Amino acid sequence: MRVLLVGNHWTQGPGGAETMLVLTADLLRAAGHEVVPFAVAEERTLPTPVRSALPPAAGAGARTRFGEAWAGVWSPSAYRALARVVDEVRPDVAHVHHVFERLTLSVLDALQGRGVPTVMTLHDYKPVCPNFRLFTEGAPCTRCLSGGYWQVVRHRCLEGSPWRSVAAAVDSYAARARGVYDRVDRFVAPSAFLRDRVIEGGLPADRVEVLPNPVVAGSPRPARAEPPAVLYASRLVAEKGVHTLLDAAARLPAGVRVRLAGSGRLERAVRARVVAEGLPVDVLGPLPPDRVAAELRAAAVAVLPALWWENCPMAVLEAAAQGVPVVAAAVGGVPDLVDDGTTGLLVPPGHAAALAGALTRLLSDPAEADRLGRAGWARVRSRHDPAAHVAAVQEVYRRVAR
Known part of the structure; x- marks a missing residue:
């Protein structure tokens, strides 16, 4: 298969989403698949055959925090870039990882518009929580699971920023109104806990399955160093x-x-x-x-x-x-x-x-x-x-x- 692997950062760490993207690519290649990574263009971006086509991160060059936050809702440059890559590469399937705020959900529109079957791995609760984490004011929070995304503005959940919180709420309302997540054929939840929360928040149960993250385990380390x-x-x-x-x-x-x-x-x-x-x-x-x-x-x-x-x-x-x-x-x-x-x-x-x-x-x-x-x-x-x-x-x- 020719797999289009889509995520914000095609880099060696440091985050879990980046680690999983690179590991997934390595595992797929070892299994005989052709992998084409697509991400935002950065100095530390790893090699990819479509390197020259990668877009800048949404909001890059914005003059205000509001402009940066608003740009993270939908990226025309990411949409156009991915559409061109799909036309050139003609993937059999797209596997989307974390794309929020940098590539943005525009990538799902580009994939649907060209009929590419799409799988999406969820690294957090973003489809049902504008703040990604179901967490605000120092504690877990489920206020937005019922679809009341205005709560994120009331509590300034995005790092205390009113502008980022407004943009996040608009993003979530727009995604729901446009049926953005209907463009995903299958969601992968790395834990049963996350699966249950996103289903509670509205994702269809028959399209969400649990597949825990993999890890490469060698031999157990020798005795610990001293001092402990x-x-x-x-x-x-x-x-x-x-x-x-x-x-x-x-x-x-x-x-x-x-x-x-x-x-x-x-x-x-x-x-x-x-x-x-x-x-x-x-x-x-x-x-x-x-x-x-x-x-x-x-x-x-x-x-x-x-x-x-x-x-x-x-x-x-x-x-x-x-x-x-x-x-x-x-x-x-x-x-x-x-x-x-x-x-x-x-x-x-x-x-x-x-x-x-x-x-x-x-x-x-x-x-x-x-x-x-x-x-x-x-x-x-x-x-x-x-x-x-x-x-x-x-x-x-x-x-x-x-």
Whole structure:
């Protein structure tokens, strides 16, 4: 098959959507398919046969934040560029990943207009939540599942910005009025939790299926390095529970370091707090995939203290693939990945004392940590096998391309 793979960023990380896009391409090529990636044009864009046709990100060059936000609703340049690529490449199927705000939903119009069978992997709740995350004001939120997208303006859900919130609400109302998601033949939800929420929000149950993210698992890492370190490898944003982790860091045994691999809106505030409170935390900034893997191999424990309803976080899968035990908040799809007491430990979201207690338990008992890490490794080997994943993806393609 000739597969047109569509996503905002055709790059090596750092986000889960980018990781999945590149991994999907690798798996499909290994299975004998021709893959044509389509994304926004960036300096770090990986090679693709349609590199010269890639459009700029929606809003690039906008003079105001409102102009940038409004441009993220629908991109004429992305529509025209993808239409030209489809005419040239003539794909058998298109597999769309995260396209919001950069390529925009204009890509679905371009694909439908040329009759391309389309599969869409959902990386968050955007089809039913203008704010992507079903999260606002520090807590999970379901106000928009009934279609009342004006709530996003009332609560300024998009980073407190009235302009971005208005644009997001308009985008969601317009998508519903135009039946944009009717253009998708099949949705892939990486977790049952996400599937249930998007169906609750209006997507048709018979077009949404669960297919967990894959991960490449080699051999379990050797014994952890000393002194013991806790690794957080994700974005530094409020919904990820970063401040809960900082609260917990102050309660950990002497000599333990918490290492933060990532960047985001809270990076400056996190750095300031670490200095002001003298916390045992190293802020590493964004790291390339090979550096993250090296940090994982050296870590005693990986942690994901999320407050929002995570989908199928690659941070958990990548840690387990190295044999590193995971301590995570019991939110969203995470309990599908971490079997409490068997492959890792789960704690209540936002509970710093419980988080510190779970981390301390594994830091003080290397034998238990090793047992959980190896069990987690065995679990991802069996449930998130790349070969099984690509076989399932190919079956989805065959069904929609008939």
